Every structure is written in C-alpha cells, then in structure tokens.
Amino acid sequence: MAEFRRGASAALASLWAKLDEEGEWMSLPQHLVDTACVAALLWDEWLADSVKRSLCRATGLGEGQLRSVLVFLAGVHDVGKATRTFVHKAQFSEQGASIFDGIEREGLSLTMSRREADATAFQHGLVGEVIVEEWLSQRGFRVAGLASVVGAHHGISTEAGVRGRAGRIVRSYPPEWRAVHEEILDGMARASGFEEVLPLMPEQLNPEVTMPLVGLVIMADWIASNQHAFPLAEGGDLLERVRCGYRDVELTAPWRVAVADKGTPDDFFRTTFGWPAEFMARPVQRAALEAVESAEGACLLIIEAPTGEGKTEAALAAGQRLAADLGAQGLLLAAPTMGTSNGLFPRALEWAERNTAEGEVTSMNLVHSRKLFSQDFSRLKVAGVGTDEPGHGSVVARNWMQGPKKAMLSNFVVATVDQVLLMALQMRHSMLRHIGLAGKVIIVDEVHSYDLYMTSYLQMALKWLARYGVPVILLSATLPKETKKSLVEAYRSQFSHEPIEDMSEAYPLLTVVDKKGVREVEVEPRPTDxxxxxxxxxxxxxxxxxxxxxxxxxxxxxxxxxxxxxxxxxxxxxxxxxxxxxxxxxxxxxxxxxxxxxxxxxxxxxxxxxxxxxxxxxxxxxxxxxxxxxxxxxxxxxxxxxxxxxxxxxxxxxxxxxxxxxxxxxxxxxxxxxxxxxxxxxxxxxxxxxxxxxxxxxxxxxxxxxxxxxxxxxxPDDISSLVQATYSPGFVPPADWAVEYAKAKATMRKNMDRAESRASTFQIPIPELASELGQLFERYHSSMEKPLLGEEAGAAQVRDTEPTFEAIPIIGTDYGYRPLLSLARNDSAVDLVDDFPPEHSMAFHLASSVLRLPPRLARGDAFEGNITRLERDTPAGWEHHHLLKGKVALRLDENGEIDLNGTVLRYSSEFGLETLDSSPADRSNT
Incomplete structure (x- = not known):
C-alpha cells in the first residue's frame, strides 16, 4: 500500500478526498490506502472467526483470499471521487481554486459535459460501483454483487436505473480520467493481492456475503475519515500512521473467553458467576450447558422454564460455551422493554467482567433510546469496570461505538429486542447491524411477550442469523407450541426442509435445533411451590x-x-x-x-x-x-x-x-x-x-x-398444559359460545393476516430469495417510504403499535417555563428563559422526564395540528443543547393541564397523564 501511495501518478495525487473548514485537504490516494489498511486490521484484529468461516463457506474462498477481497474493496471504495462532479464540491472552499489549478495542471479537464452537469444522480458511491463493474467486465470476469459493495458504502444500495445513466456518463469521460480510474483499480488489485484471487471468485456474491463486506468497508471508511485518528496532513511511515490511527479509535478485539473449560457443570457455574462453593446448578442450567456442548456448530436453543429457574444465567453460560467453541466476537442480550434492559445491564456487566480473560479489555454497550439516563451505563462510560481479582480483565464503553448505527459493534450488548428485529427491516446502514450481530451469540428474553407482528420480524431475523451461522438462545416462561414451532422452522430452514413432527408439551423443556435435527430435552421440574x-x-x-x-x-x-x-x-x-x-x-x-x-x-x-x-x-x-x-x-x-x-x-x-x-x-x-x-x-x-x-x-x-x-x-406444574390448551387450534368452545367464538376467531384470523402483511411490507427477503444487495433496500427505490430512513422511525416499524409521539412536560410561566417536577414536588424552581439553552444538569433532568402521549393525538388529521402546537410551545433554546435538540415540549398551565386542540390532558405525580372529558373552563363552571 505504501508503494501504491508513493507511485501514484501526479494526476491521481492531485485529486482530493477530504477537506476541512480551514482549507486543509487530503489526497485521494492517501485516503484509499488509509481505508484499505484499516480494513486489513479489522479483518486481522476485530472480526470474529465465526464470521470469517461463514464468508468462506458462502464463497468457497480461504480466509486469506477473502481478506484480499475486503482490502481491495476498501481500497477502491472512493474511486467515484475521481470525477469532475466530486472535484467541483471544493469550489466553495478557500483552497478550491488552488485544488482546481493543480488538477488541471496535471492534464485533467474539469469542464463537465452537459449530461454530467444535468445529472441528478451522480454520487461518488454510485459512480464507483459503475467503474468497478466496468473494470471487471473489461478483464472478462463476472462477479455479480462485488461492485455493489462499493456502491453501498454510504449505507444503501444503488438503484438499477440510475446505474445505467451513470454508466453512460462514465463511459463518455476523457481517456486521461479513465486512466486514473484504471490506475486506482489495477494498483489496488496488486497491492491487496486481489489480482491473484479474482480468477477464483464465484460468479455471484449474494447478500449474505456482500452485507458483511459492506459493513466492514463502512467501518474502515469511518475510521480512516476520523481526522483525529488520521490527520489530513500526509507523509511519514504508513504502517505507523495506520497503527496509531486504529489504536486511537480503541476498538476491542474479539472476546477471549476466560473460563470456557472449568470442570463439572457445577464448577462452571460457580466460576462463571462467582457463586459460593456449595452452589449446585439447577437442572435447567445444567441441561442448557450440556445441550450446547453436544450441538453440531451453531444452534438454536429454546429454554422454557418458570420464573425463578435461573434462565438468564443458563443462557449466559450456554452462550459463553458457544462463543468459545465457535469463535464469536461477543454476546448480545435482548429484553422486551427499556426497563427490563436496564435491569439486566448490571447483571450482564458483572458477568462480562468476570469472564473477560486476565489482561484483556472488552467493550460493552446498552442500546435503547434512553440509555443516556441509565446510571449503570453512565458509570461504565466514565470509569469502565475492572477488578484486582486475578484471572479477570476489564470491560469498557468505547465512545466510537456509542452512535445508534455503531451500537452493535461492541463485544457485549444489552438492548431492547428491537435491536435484533431491526436486522430484518429495510433501513439505511443495516449492514452495520448485520456485521455486528453476525459475530455474536444472541440471547432473546421473554419471547412469549412478542405479538404476531414482532414474531414475524423475529422469524426473519432467525433465518438470517442461521444463514450467518450465529447461535441463538430464546428464553420463555410460557411459550405456545405453535409459536415455538414457527421459530424452530425459521432457524432450521437454512439447513433443512424436512417437516417437523409435533412438539412436546413437557415443562420445563429445552429445544435444540442444529444440523443434526431438532431435539427436545425434558428437564426435571422443581416441586410445586x-x-x-x-x-x-x-x-x-x-x-x-x-x-x-x-x-x-x-x-x-x-x-x-x-x-x-x-x-x-x-x-x-x-x-x-x-x-x-x-x-x-x-x-x-x-x-x-x-x-x-x-x-x-x-x-x-x-x-x-x-x-x-x-x-x-x-x-x-x-x-x-x-x-x-x-x-x-x-x-x-x-x-x-x-x-x-x-x-x-x-x-x-x-x-x-x-x-x-x-x-x-x-x-x-x-x-x-x-x-x-x-x-x-x-x-x-x-x-x-x-x-x-x-x-x-x-x-x-x-x-x-x-x-x-x-x-x-x-x-410450575400447570403452566405448560394451560398455555398449550388455550392456544390449541383444536379448541372447541362450549355450545352456547359457538357462534360468538366463531365470529371472534374469524376476526382474529383477519387481524393476523393484516399483521403479517404489514410486517412483510417493510422486511428484507428471506436469504434464499436474496440474490442481489438491492433487494434488501427495495422500498427506498420503489416508493416514497422516506420515513424509513430514520433509526427511530425504523424501530417503530418492528412493533405493531399505534403511532404516537413523546414530549417533555413543562410548566409555562409569565417569564418562561420550569420543569414539571418542580410543580410535583412543590419546590420553587427559578424560571428558565425560552430563548436560552438550559445548563447541562437541567437539560439532563428535562430529557429524562420524557412522556409518551396518547395514540389518539397522532391519528389521522389530528397529528399535524398537535405536533405543530407542541413545536410552537417548545423553548427555542432547546435546539442548542444536544440532549434536547429535536424534542418537543408539552407546555402545561399551573394546574398541570393543557387543552391540545380539543383534547384535555392533565399530569400529576399521583395519577400520571390523564385524558380528561372537558376543558378546565368547563369544569370550573360545574
């Protein structure tokens, strides 16, 4: 790569890739080699062995060969910046004229054709895909999907129609520009070793390969674009530059399991959780550990057991064993709500610290929309967790992985279940979620609490996780048999299509799904308690x-x-x-x-x-x-x-x-x-x-x-029999109920069909039907589904709930406002001025007081009027504080009430938010 950089032609070296506000700029070849080298380090030091094996299985290539493919793609990801359209983006900078002069001195004309000047879609990712595709074609190779990795490195695939138009523009480029394109591609193919791998490539790369590759290219690009880690100033030893820049981001290596092999199951649990010597593992815990030890490769494990049996600990122990056997990067623990996630976080944190090898550092993240208000997570961000006890390492929360798009990249993640379900949703930058989840063991708690709509997303996620070779553990106290069968079939569909026989109603019960088949393990129940x-x-x-x-x-x-x-x-x-x-x-x-x-x-x-x-x-x-x-x-x-x-x-x-x-x-x-x-x-x-x-x-x-x-x-004796009988398709109601029950069941079938239809509208296709990367982003190109572009809007798609919005309640005063909690506690807070941002502690207090408003306020025509009113009542100063920017206020009067376009709301610490039947004026007259 250093040779590629040194040998860059004067024309290539004159092109810019990064430009700051002070007019400093980085050349295109420098950014390309930075990104390529970071990609190599990601492969060598960050990517899980389990993901490497998955990619090898899907392509027939060896690990070293796939490494070359990744480095090549990272090294050419910005080849589309070698265009006149991109170069002209510097025209508004102080250095623009100087940059243009240098480029034209090297014989590259900056005069655009009419077709290029009028083009509405000629972004550099799109152009890069076209250039790579043509380069492959000119050399007689067909590797469908390879170029799409370059096109999608900004988080979304390109559209077929615009690729055709962009191709016509690129083919009309002058020879001197086309020579620069070839210099980049030929040089990167040699420098990465891809030149030797290209003849061995399969004719098509499906999304199970391209999604992880795009995720890695995006990571490499973002790291190499971090100006603190990779300064715009060039020169010096490239290896030292890349190593220092990579270390600056502080990614943590894959989890090296500390106690993967420690004697009997009882010994394993004592060591894993720090329990006393007299502790004996419960039957469910022992059975879970034995089940994954006998599994062939990645598996699905479903644990059905009553509350109090230690299912979470059983899952963590089983997950730890699977991670050690398969070479996973880490583990994700998903719960149904933010509250349950917060409750699990300290338990998972203690476990992670105890089971990080001595001298090692692993990273941990809490992922939901209100994680900033978790005291446990805040403490981890500030200080990390470590111990003086020998044999244990440290757990930290790395800043680089805190954004919503990068949240899945930590070793350990505690999250709401949405973060797993979003894997099945068409959304921008979903490839980062795929690469993060593909390297982990996934544990999903309280599976029984998910409705048909959410279960549909879980089924799709299970198919993709199975395709990636990801082990999954599902926990439930009360799981209907038909629901369990659908989850088993979803995971198993990726390696077998044999029909599944009727499933057991025993309880407690473990169900193991792997390449050997489906096995059910009955567990000794605890006595009636x-x-x-x-x-x-x-x-x-x-x-x-x-x-x-x-x-x-x-x-x-x-x-x-x-x-x-x-x-x-x-x-x-x-x-x-x-x-x-x-x-x-x-x-x-x-x-x-x-x-x-x-x-x-x-x-x-x-x-x-x-x-x-x-x-x-x-x-x-x-x-x-x-x-x-x-x-x-x-x-x-x-x-x-x-x-x-x-x-x-x-x-x-x-x-x-x-x-x-x-x-x-x-x-x-x-x-x-x-x-x-x-x-x-x-x-x-x-x-x-x-x-x-x-x-x-x-x-x-x-x-x-x-x-x-x-x-x-x-x-726990009656749990399973009652649940299975209630949900049995063969239930026959009492004779007097028959007519009404038939009506109710017909309505339920319609509701189920509608839920499945709505869910499938936004989902990615099943792995078997996904032959092109673009199929995972079709709704972006085929309709006006622009609300799906946002992370928050995407999260709303995986729960079958009515649309609503959140607001921060405040008390309006003659001079500004004060937080609602002041009224609730009867203290006399100083009024805050609308036009000024509050100081940080007050902003934190306000942001943590968010309130979800009744769904009726967001229905139909009511939405526009209500959100307009809330925005109008929001203090202008909030836009200047990062915790409050984009939030809206519910401005109440001194009685804690508001008439919101005819809907009267009242908040008190005693009752919470109430919807009243009349306005304050009406009530004062009665």
Whole structure:
C-alpha cells in the first residue's frame, strides 16, 4: 500500500478526498490506502472467526483470499471521487481554486459535459460501483454483487436505473480520467493481492456475503475519515500512521473467553458467576450447558422454564460455551422493554467482567433510546469496570461505538429486542447491524411477550442469523407450541426442509435445533411451590370494593392489574380515598424518571429482603397495568387481575407468593395464594368482555382463556398444559359460545393476516430469495417510504403499535417555563428563559422526564395540528443543547393541564397523564 501511495501518478495525487473548514485537504490516494489498511486490521484484529468461516463457506474462498477481497474493496471504495462532479464540491472552499489549478495542471479537464452537469444522480458511491463493474467486465470476469459493495458504502444500495445513466456518463469521460480510474483499480488489485484471487471468485456474491463486506468497508471508511485518528496532513511511515490511527479509535478485539473449560457443570457455574462453593446448578442450567456442548456448530436453543429457574444465567453460560467453541466476537442480550434492559445491564456487566480473560479489555454497550439516563451505563462510560481479582480483565464503553448505527459493534450488548428485529427491516446502514450481530451469540428474553407482528420480524431475523451461522438462545416462561414451532422452522430452514413432527408439551423443556435435527430435552421440574385458588368476580366497582375490603381487613399487600391506563387510574381513584396513603399507582403514562423511581421503591418494599416490620408494608394496594406483568421482582399476597391471555395471566400470577416468607409476613387470611379475575361483564350465555380488554387482546384468545381457567393453579406444574390448551387450534368452545367464538376467531384470523402483511411490507427477503444487495433496500427505490430512513422511525416499524409521539412536560410561566417536577414536588424552581439553552444538569433532568402521549393525538388529521402546537410551545433554546435538540415540549398551565386542540390532558405525580372529558373552563363552571 505504501508503494501504491508513493507511485501514484501526479494526476491521481492531485485529486482530493477530504477537506476541512480551514482549507486543509487530503489526497485521494492517501485516503484509499488509509481505508484499505484499516480494513486489513479489522479483518486481522476485530472480526470474529465465526464470521470469517461463514464468508468462506458462502464463497468457497480461504480466509486469506477473502481478506484480499475486503482490502481491495476498501481500497477502491472512493474511486467515484475521481470525477469532475466530486472535484467541483471544493469550489466553495478557500483552497478550491488552488485544488482546481493543480488538477488541471496535471492534464485533467474539469469542464463537465452537459449530461454530467444535468445529472441528478451522480454520487461518488454510485459512480464507483459503475467503474468497478466496468473494470471487471473489461478483464472478462463476472462477479455479480462485488461492485455493489462499493456502491453501498454510504449505507444503501444503488438503484438499477440510475446505474445505467451513470454508466453512460462514465463511459463518455476523457481517456486521461479513465486512466486514473484504471490506475486506482489495477494498483489496488496488486497491492491487496486481489489480482491473484479474482480468477477464483464465484460468479455471484449474494447478500449474505456482500452485507458483511459492506459493513466492514463502512467501518474502515469511518475510521480512516476520523481526522483525529488520521490527520489530513500526509507523509511519514504508513504502517505507523495506520497503527496509531486504529489504536486511537480503541476498538476491542474479539472476546477471549476466560473460563470456557472449568470442570463439572457445577464448577462452571460457580466460576462463571462467582457463586459460593456449595452452589449446585439447577437442572435447567445444567441441561442448557450440556445441550450446547453436544450441538453440531451453531444452534438454536429454546429454554422454557418458570420464573425463578435461573434462565438468564443458563443462557449466559450456554452462550459463553458457544462463543468459545465457535469463535464469536461477543454476546448480545435482548429484553422486551427499556426497563427490563436496564435491569439486566448490571447483571450482564458483572458477568462480562468476570469472564473477560486476565489482561484483556472488552467493550460493552446498552442500546435503547434512553440509555443516556441509565446510571449503570453512565458509570461504565466514565470509569469502565475492572477488578484486582486475578484471572479477570476489564470491560469498557468505547465512545466510537456509542452512535445508534455503531451500537452493535461492541463485544457485549444489552438492548431492547428491537435491536435484533431491526436486522430484518429495510433501513439505511443495516449492514452495520448485520456485521455486528453476525459475530455474536444472541440471547432473546421473554419471547412469549412478542405479538404476531414482532414474531414475524423475529422469524426473519432467525433465518438470517442461521444463514450467518450465529447461535441463538430464546428464553420463555410460557411459550405456545405453535409459536415455538414457527421459530424452530425459521432457524432450521437454512439447513433443512424436512417437516417437523409435533412438539412436546413437557415443562420445563429445552429445544435444540442444529444440523443434526431438532431435539427436545425434558428437564426435571422443581416441586410445586405454590397452589393458588382462582375465582372470577363480577364486573363493577361494588364487587371489587367489597372483595378488597374483605381481603385486606387484617392487612396485607394486594396487587390489582388492569389492562388500560384509564382503568388503572379509575381503580386507584376509587381506593385512594378509602385507604389514604396505602395505595400506589403504576403505569406507563408517568414521566420516565418518575416511573423508574416508583418502580425502584416498589421493588424494595415488596422484594425478597423486606419483611413486615422491616420495610414490607403492613397494608398496601398496588394498582398497576402490564408494567407489573413481567421482569418486576415483587411479591404480593393476593392478585386481582383483568382477564388476559393465559400465558400473560400466568405471568401476572408470578407476582404473588414469589418468595419464600415466614408466615408472619402474610396475614392468616392471605397465606393461601388467591387469584381473582375480573373484566367479564357477563358469562352466560356467552362471555361479554370489558371493552378495554377486548380492544387490547384478541377476544377469541380471552374466551379460550376463560374456558380453560382452572379453579386451582399449581406452579410450575400447570403452566405448560394451560398455555398449550388455550392456544390449541383444536379448541372447541362450549355450545352456547359457538357462534360468538366463531365470529371472534374469524376476526382474529383477519387481524393476523393484516399483521403479517404489514410486517412483510417493510422486511428484507428471506436469504434464499436474496440474490442481489438491492433487494434488501427495495422500498427506498420503489416508493416514497422516506420515513424509513430514520433509526427511530425504523424501530417503530418492528412493533405493531399505534403511532404516537413523546414530549417533555413543562410548566409555562409569565417569564418562561420550569420543569414539571418542580410543580410535583412543590419546590420553587427559578424560571428558565425560552430563548436560552438550559445548563447541562437541567437539560439532563428535562430529557429524562420524557412522556409518551396518547395514540389518539397522532391519528389521522389530528397529528399535524398537535405536533405543530407542541413545536410552537417548545423553548427555542432547546435546539442548542444536544440532549434536547429535536424534542418537543408539552407546555402545561399551573394546574398541570393543557387543552391540545380539543383534547384535555392533565399530569400529576399521583395519577400520571390523564385524558380528561372537558376543558378546565368547563369544569370550573360545574
């Protein structure tokens, strides 16, 4: 590469590639060799062995040969900058005239043809693809897809139609310009070793090859374009320049597993998690480790087990073994929500630090839209994590990998499940996600909580992960058999099309999918740890009030779960006057910071270490929505819940009698576990469901749940049988229900078809049907789907939720505004001025107070008027602070209210966000 740079013709050396505001510039050959050398280092020092093997399998080339292919592509990625269109971009800089003079002195005319001057699409990535394609053709080689890597190095493939027009312009270029193109391509082919590899290349490179290659080229280009790491000033020893620049970015090498082989399974778990010597691995944990040890290559492992069996630890241990065996770069742990991701992060961080080899440094990332407000992640960014204990290394959060496009490139990632599902979505720079995920072991938690729409994306992601040879571990407490079968078929489709026989209903159960087939491993269940009575109570406030009064007459902790925020607020309002100071409300319509604070306090009060007289309340009523359904480690005495699908109902039951307690912790009346189900307006002659429940969940599933609802529930004995019976396609309802159930089931089928159709609209094709890179970006070229260009908009596509928007609530004053929390805490904050950006601590406080507004405000014609109002009310100074830029404000009055184009909202720390039925003026007159 140094020889290529030294030997560059005067014409090539006169062309510019990088230009700063001060007029300093870097020549094109310098940037090309910088990028090529960084690509070589990425292959040698960053890329996982598992990805290298995957690329070798797909191409039939050896690792050294593929390295040459990558270095060549990185070295010619900007050949399209050797054009008059690109050169003219310097015309507005101070050095533009000087650059132009130098280029023309070397015989390269800068006068554009009319066709080039009028071209609307002649970007350098597009032009580079055309130049590489023609270079291959002139030498008699057809390697379909190779040139597309150059064309896509800005995060999106090129369009066939514009390639044709660009090709005609390139072919009309003067010979002296075409000579520069050939100099770049011929010289890079020699310098990279690609000249010898070219005759061995397959005739076509499919996206399973080109996506990872583009991802690596983008990484190399971004690193080589970092002016701190690679100054515009040229000269000096190239090897030293590249090594120093690469070190400056501080990428971490693939994970070298610290304790891959440590005796028995019990020894393995003790060493892996730092547990005491007397610890014995649970049956599920031991079985998971044994299952992956016997797997042939990459595999899918599904762990079905009740809460409390240590599934997360089983998955981390199994993932660690797979990473060691397959040479993975790291591991990703995905959870359903930001809250659950935050909860898993410190556990995963401790595990990662303990299992990084002594003297090694690995990187870790928390990935969701509010990670900046995680204290655990902030501490890692500032100081990293290390230990003086021998045998362990260090874990850090590297700055270069913090942007949303680069988030998957760290060794360890804790994220919301969206970050895995986005792999299946057509979106810009998706190749960086593919290269990041392709080198990891993927763990997806709480799989049962994903609806059909999200499951469709998960199935597509599983197909691509299997094609890349990525091991995947799925965790669930209650997984319907048909859902599990669809996930198994998705992963298995990449190496077998044999039909899958009926799957077991045993519980706990492990399912292993690899090239040897599908194996199910029954695991010894733990003894029954709870038997709860289940009763259906009449709908209405009177029946609820009478029941609550009776249950907690002698104290106790009662949990009421409602299916909607409004129903939870109404229920809270009913009891807060009767039991003042003893009722709490939890739902998603609280500000993010307040919700986190409330949930943390609840975990402490009802956690395993609190007892009556020592932190556990004598009497309390917890009214909540689905936020209490999973991943919230609380232990109540009794549950009253709205009707919900059986698997979710079982999750809710998991919030009572969760921990072993002395008898005195629970009043005598509540020592037997009790569950009460409401939300059924009538049962005869057929079920009539409360409106909110029927709107959120499929009535057909709720009817089947009601039909299978037992009078007594044993944990864990009854979990699988109840879930499988409820979701069984063969369910026959009672005769009196038949007509209504048939209607509900027909509606559900239509909803499922619509969900699958909507999901497929934005998905990439299955690997078998993806022969060209452009097929993974078709919607960009075939329609006006421009909203898909954004990361945030893309994330919204993988969840089947109504469109909405978030706002930061503030209190408007005569002189400006103050944060809403000032009103909630009755303190007297100084007013902030609209036109000035707040200081950092206040900006952080405001940004962490974000609130999701009701979906109705974003529906149809209402959206434009509401977002315009919010933007108008947003302080102008927010645009000048990075934490607040692009955010909108919900400017409330002193009563915490706003009339937003006819929809009246009110926020309080007691109720959260409420939608009121009348305006403040109307209420003052009644």
């Amino acid at each position: 709870m038997e709860a009575s289940i009763s259906v109570i009449p709908e209405g406030p009177e029946a609820l009030g009478t029941l609550v009064d009776d249950l907690i007459a002698d104290g106790g902790c009662l949990l009421i779960i409602c299916n909607t925020v409004r129903r939870a607020q109404e229920t809270y309002r009913e009891f807060s006057t009767t039991y003042p100071g003893e009722v709490e409300l939890h739902h998603s319509a609280f500000m993010a910071a307040e919700r986190a604070h409330k949930e943390d306090a609840l975990r402490v009060a009802l956690g395993p270490d609190s007892h009556r007289g020592a932190g556990r309340p004598e009497r309390c009523l917890i009214v909540a929505t689905q936020v209490a359904e999973q991943s919230l480690d609380i232990d109540a005495d009794v549950l009253i819940t709205d009707i919900a699908p059986m698997d979710l109902l079982i999750q809710r039951i998991g919030r009572i009698h969760r921990h072993r307690r002395p008898d005195e912790d629970r009043p005598p009346k509540l020592r037997p576990a009790q569950v009460y189900v409401r939300g059924i307006v009538q049962r005869e002659p057929f079920p009539l469901l409360e409106g909110g429940s029927a709107a959120i969940y499929e009535p057909a599933i709720l009817m089947s749940t009601l039909a299978h609802l037992p009078v007594a529930f044993r944990r």
